[in-house]
Amino acid sequence: METRASYVTVGAFAIVLFVGGLFLAIWFGGVRLDQETRPFLIEFQGAVDGLSTGSPVRYRGVPVGTVSDIRIDPENVEVIRVDIEVDAEVPIKKDMYAVLQAQGLTGIGFIQIEGGTADAEELEPTGDRPVPRIPARSSALSKVFETAPQIADRLVVVIARIEEFLSEENEQNFRMLLANLATVSTTVADRSDEIEAVISGAAASVEDLRQAAAEVGPLMQEASATLATVRGTAVGLDNEVAALSGSLAKAGDRIASTAGELEGMLADARPGMKDFTNTGLYELTQFLVEARFLVSNIDRVLRQIDRDPSQFLFGDRDGQVEAEQ
Template sequence: METRASYILVGSFVLALVAGLLVFTAWVAKVQLDESRETYRIYFNGSVTGLQQGSPVRYRGVPVGTVSDIRLDPENVTRVRVTVLVQNGTPIMADSIASLELQGITGGAYVQISGGAAGGKRLTATDADGVLTIPSRPSSLTAVVDSAPQLVNRALEVVTRLGDLLNGENQKAIGEILANVRTLSAELARAGAGLEETMDQARRTLSGLDGVGPQLNRTLEQARGTLATVDGSARQLTGDTRELMRTLKRTSDTLNALADENREPVRDFTATGLYELTLLITQLRDLSGQLSRVVTRIENDPSNFLFGGTRQGVEVRGK
């Protein structure tokens, strides 16, 4: 009896779940039926890899519809005709433009509609079937797909050049370079050891200079005192020099004034007194000569000069 009651409970739950699922499906279908959409055409000149029926259509990143059909343009096989269904009320203007974009890391593509200024004109351009047509532009997806062969060719070229670079001779040269680098590293290591020893000597030298610091400070203080003394002496000497220059200027002014006052007597002296002075000097020279001769006579024979030239002999008496 208990087993039968459990079956009834499970069956009732399953029936309720199925009924709820049917109601939800009917509600979603009703919403989709009530939602009216407008058809647009987009013509792409490049590849539409990754785009498929049911891919989203976004206006400035907001989902507004889906892709309903993808096929080659029967009138121009170099481009792809994409038909999209967009919700009514989407502001697709005359200057709106469509492009293909990649979504996330899944690699899928979607249609991105951008542009359209507020207050602009609504889109009115149509194709041969009378369906509104949105202009397109090359997208980043197209650029990637178009540049992929070039990237592959460049990668192959780089690989080929690397193969040519790593030939036997270059490998030998690279080996020699590595050996030289190893030798240089060893030399640098030895030089580093010598550098450490030099640094130790420099530290010891600096330690020895610690005691010199106070003496150097005292020497600097004495030098400052000497410079201060020299500066004071220089200032005093400068003052004395200025006073001497002022004294010399006053002396010069006095001499100039004296010369101006005695210009006439000097002129008279040079005219007549100088001649008389010359005669006086000549007479004094003669007098000096005569005095010199007199002095010579006195020195040679003073008695003859004093008592005259008469000489009498000494009387000699006989025995």
Template sequence: METRASYILVGSFVLSLLAGLLVFTVWIAKVQLEESRQPYRIYFTGSVTGLQQGSPVRYRGVPVGTVSDIRLDPDNVTRVRVTILVQNGTPIMSDSIASLEVQGITGGAYVQISGGTVEADRLTATDRDGIPVIPSRTSSLTAVVDTAPQLLNRALEVITRLGELMNGDNQKAIGEILGNVRDISADLARATAGLEGTMAQAQTTLKGFESVGPQLDRTLAQAQGTLTTINGSARQLTGDSRELIQSLRKTSGELAALLAENRQPVHDFATTGLYDLSLLISQLRDLSGQLSRVVTRIENDPSNFLFGGTRQGVEVRGK
């Protein structure tokens, strides 16, 4: 009886578990059936390595759907046609852009939808079968996949050139360069030793300057006093110069006032007085000449000049 009772208990538990699992499955299916999704189509021109059916679709990082189909475009073999299912109500705008991104460093690929502004309209461009088409752009995954062979070829080229660089002649030249560096280091060491001696001599010279310091201070004090005297003299000279300039300005003003008051007499003198003065000078010059002749006659024959001559001329008689 106890064994039969345990079997009944275990069977009841299993049946209850199966019933609960069935209810959960029906609930999940109901949720998925109630959740309507909008299909969209994306055409990628590069590689879609890592992308598979069921990969997530994210809009600005928020999961909004999954990838439902991946295949080559039958009309253009250079493109890959990807069909996604996005939750109904997701704001896919006309300026939204789809790209293929990678989850982490070694994770799988997913579809990232970015862009979209409030001012833009909802996406209306559709494929031939009426499914809206989201524009795509080159993703970082495609850039890495496309540039990997080039990077590998360049790395191999660099390695080859390094191998060519390390030939026998270049190794010998590098050895000579290292030897020269060694010699230069030795010369620098010797120069450093000589520099220490020079520094010692410089210290000795500086100690000799210590005794000259007091005399130099006195000389500087005398020079400072001389400069102070010169400064005072310069200030006094500046003051005298200012007084002289003020006197000249005053004199110039007085002369200007004098000329203004006597402008008409000066003008009359310049017009008529100068002419009369020139005539007077000419007459005085003539008078001076006559006086000179008179003085000469007096010196030569004073009696003749004073009393007249005693000689008589020849009388001329008429016939």
């Protein structure tokens, strides 16, 4: 009887200890047995490695729910449908989105809800979707995993080029380069005095150039003054040429006006010239013929007067003498 009683006591103590530990775990963990939740749906386009039923759902790092179910969309095998339960007191806005992330180095996945503004409307179910759907985006880690094969290929190429660069031939060339550098440095050290002399000569040349530049300064000023004078003369010549061009333009206008007047006069005289050509020219020809005949007669009379004026004035005198006798 005593042995059986001890078993009952130990069993009762273990049960009380378990219940007490469970109560303490619930109390320290902040688990609410009367907590109300709301269902939401998240559709991921890629893999959901590390995510399982019961994985936490967080909003900006704060636990707000858990994953209740994970399954493949029967209509599209590229889509993973994840059902979550979120605390009913946590507002889920329309501008929020879900990202799959991994916790530490363990690789355990959880869902991080990000985004959301105070002025945005809450996400509500629609007619074709009784459960509200939170949009999903790719996380930085998933992008790294997606680009990991490309990075690995590039690393392979880089390693191959490094191995090629570190070949025996290049190693020998590098050793020869170091030997040549050592030789050059030794030669430079041996000829340091000559190099110093060259540097001193260069410094002297620079000083000479500085003095020459100082002497060239006044010459440049004089040249600038000369250029200014030439520029002023050119401006004066431009003004005179402009005035001459104006005078020539006026003379051209006057010549054009005179030519127009002459053209008008010729136009007015053209009918008279035409009449003169048709009739007056013939009459003038007749006049010249008659004038020539008149001049011939006058010439003949003048010759006769010159040869015998008395005969011209008194006629034939021989006949008068015979009459008196």
